[in-house]
Amino acid sequence: MARGSAVLSPETELGGRPLRRRHAAVAAGTGLVLGLLALGPALAPGFVLAYDMVFVPHPVFDRETFGLTGMLPRHVPSDAVVTALSQVLPADLVQKAILLAIFVIACVSASALVPSERLTARLAGGVVYAWNPFVAERLLLGQWALLLGYAALPWVVRAAARGDPRRLILSLVPAAIGGFAAMAVSGLVVLAIGLRREPPRLLLPLAGLLVMSLPWFVPSMELFSGVPADPAGVTAFAARADTPFGTLGSLLLLGGGWNAETVPPGYGAVVTAVPWLCVVLLALAAYAGRGTGTRGLGTAALVGLFLAALGAVAPGLLRGAIGLWPGFAVLRDGQQYLAPSALAVAVGTGLAVDRLGRWRPELAALALLVPVALLPGLAWGAGGRLAAVRYPADWARARAVVRADPGDVLVLPWEAYRSYPWNHGRRVLDPLPRFLPGRVILNDAVRVGTTGRRDLRMAAEDPRARALGPLIRSGAPLTGALRARGVRYVAVDAPESLGVPAERLAGTERVAAGPDLVLYRIPAVVPSREKRVPQWPVEIAWFITFAVVVWSTRLPVGSLFARSSPKEP
Amino acid sequence: MRIAVAMLAGIMLALVTSFGIVRVVTTSQRDPVVKPLYNYGTR
Secondary structure, eight states, X not given: OOSSOOTTSHHHHHTOOBOOHHHHXXXXXXXXXXXXXXXXXXXXXXXXXXXXXXXXXXXXXXXXXXXXXXXXXXXXXXXXXXXXHTTTSOHHHHHHHHHHHHXXXXXXXXXXXXXXXXXXXXXXXXXXXXXXXXXHHHHHTTOHHHHHHHHTHHHHHHHHHHTOHHHHHHHHHHHHHHOXXXXXXXXXXXXXXXXXXXXXXXXXXXXXXXXXHHHHHHHHHHHGGGSOOOTHHHHHTSOOOOSTTHHHHHHHTTOOOXXXXXXXXXXXXXXXXXXXXXXXXXXXXXXXXXXXXXXXXXXXXXXXXXXXXXXXXXXXXXXHHHHHOGGGGGGSSGGGGGHHHHHHHHHHHHHHHHHHHHHOHHHHHHHTTHHHHHOGGGHHHHHHTSOEEOOOHHHHHHHHHHHHSOOEEEEESSOSEEOOGGGTTOOEEOOHHHHSSSOEEOOOOOEEEOSSSOOEEOOOOSHHHHHHHHHHHHTOOOHHHHHHTTEEEEEEOOGGGOOOOGGGGTTOEEEEEOSSOEEEEOSSOOOOOOXXXXXXHHHHHHHHHHHHHHHHTTSOGGGGGBOOOXXXX | OHHHHHHHHHXXXXXXXXXXXXXHHHHTSOOSOSSSXXXXXXX
C-alpha cells in the first residue's frame, strides 16, 4: 500500500495526528536558513525599501493607518500591525522579523501538509513552497503583506478542509494582517475547498472570510463607488513571459509576474528553466492515483491559474468586467492568484520525494537542494536587490518640523515611486506619507514603463491628488492655490528636482533643506475640508475582528501543526 | 540525525554555491533599476 494519502479531504484530516515536534522544528529551522539565505544584506541594520515594501522608523497611528483618509485602504491593517509592533521593537527589526517569518511559516505550514512520514518528503514540500519564482518575484516587488498570507495558506487549506470555524479563523490571521490581496488569495482557496466538499459548505467559510476582512472592507465600502479603477492597469499588470515557455508556461512555473525588474537574477535561462519545468511536471504527476482528497486545492490552483492568465489572454474581457464593476480591478495583477498553484506544486513535490525516498533515500535528501539550485538568484537579497539602508538626516529634520507645527503636506515631484540615490537607485513607493505625521498628499497614479512604447499611467485614486494634479502639472504658481486647499507644506524629496522654480513657490518659507529633501511652509493656510471616512464603523469592524480572533485562540495554536494522515482514506 | 546533518551540509553548500553564482551574475550585468526614475516598474 502506498504511503501518503489524499490528505486534504475532511475525512482524513479529522484523523490527523499532531506533527512530530522534531519535524516541525527541523522545518522551522530550514525555513529560517532559507530566509537568512534569501534576505542576506537585507538583515543589516536599516530598512529594506523595495517597490511596495515601505517601513519607516517610529511609525505612528494616524487616520491613514486605518484607511480613514478617503483612499483605498491598500495597507490596512498591515500598517496598523507594523505600527503596533514598532511600539515595542525598533521598526527595522520588525521588518526583518516579518520577512524571516514568511519563510519560516511557509516552510513549516507546507511541510505539515505533505502526507508522508518521511522528514525529507515534508521538507521538500516546505522548501519548494518557501523558495520558488512566485516568492522571489513577489518579495522583490515588496509585497510582504501578500506573502504573509501566502505563507499561511497551507494552514488555511487544512482548516477549510476540516470545516472547523475556529481553526479557520486562526489560520486566516496572517492573511488578515496582510490585508486585501492576501485575503483575496486565501478566500479563493477557502471557497474552492468549501465548494468541493460533500455537501458543499460555504456559509461558515464566507462568514469567516468576511469577519477577517472587516478592517479593510468597511473603509473601502465607504468610498469604493467614487474611486476610479483604471482599465489601463489590465495591460500594465498582465502576466508576462519570464521563461522560454511563453506567458502561460511561465505562469505554470509559478513566475510570470508583470514587472520585468523583479525577475531574480539568472531566472528564466534555459539551463535552469527546463529542469524547473521537469520538477513542476513531476510534482503534478505525483498526484496521479491519489483519490479525490486534493480536489479542493486542485480546483483553487486551476482557478488561480485561470485568473493569473486572464489579463494576458483575454484583456478585453477583464477591461469590460472592470467597466461594469470597478471591483474586478482586483484581477488586474492576476499573478498573485498563483499562490494555490505554488502550494499544489509544493505538496506534489513532497509526494514525489516520498516515492523517491522509498527507492533511494540519499537522493531524496539531495532533492531538498533542487529549488535553491534552480533559483539561485533569490539568494543574498536577490543579488543585492534587497538591502538595508538608513533614511537621510534631512528626512528626520523635516519630520521634526511637521510634528512641531502640523499641517497637510504635498509631495513633489508629482510621482508615486522614487529611485533615491541613498537607496542605491532601487525603486520604492515614496515613504513620505508614512514617514511624516498627518495627511500627506502624493500623486498615487502609478506609471509602468514598457519597451518601445510610451509609459502606461494609471489614474490617481486619492481624491486630493486628483484635484491637485492639473494645477501641479500646469507649471503655474502653486503657493496661493495650495494655501486655499489646505496644504501647509511642500516636500521635495528627489535631488534632481530640488530646484523647483522659485516663482512656483513664491511666498513660502524654506524650513528644512538638505541634499535629500527640502521642505517649504506655506503661511496662513485655509484648513482643508477633506471628506473623511466615518470613524465609528471602522472601530466596530476592528472590534468584531479582534473579538473573533480572541475567540479562535481558545484553540491551541499548536493544533495548526497537526499533520495530515499518512494513510489512505 | 544523519539526515539532519546531511541536510545542513547540503544547505550550506547551496548557500556557498548560490552566493558565488549571484556574485558572478551581478558583477556581469548593469543594474536595470536606474532609469527612468519614477516608474513603478517596467514590463
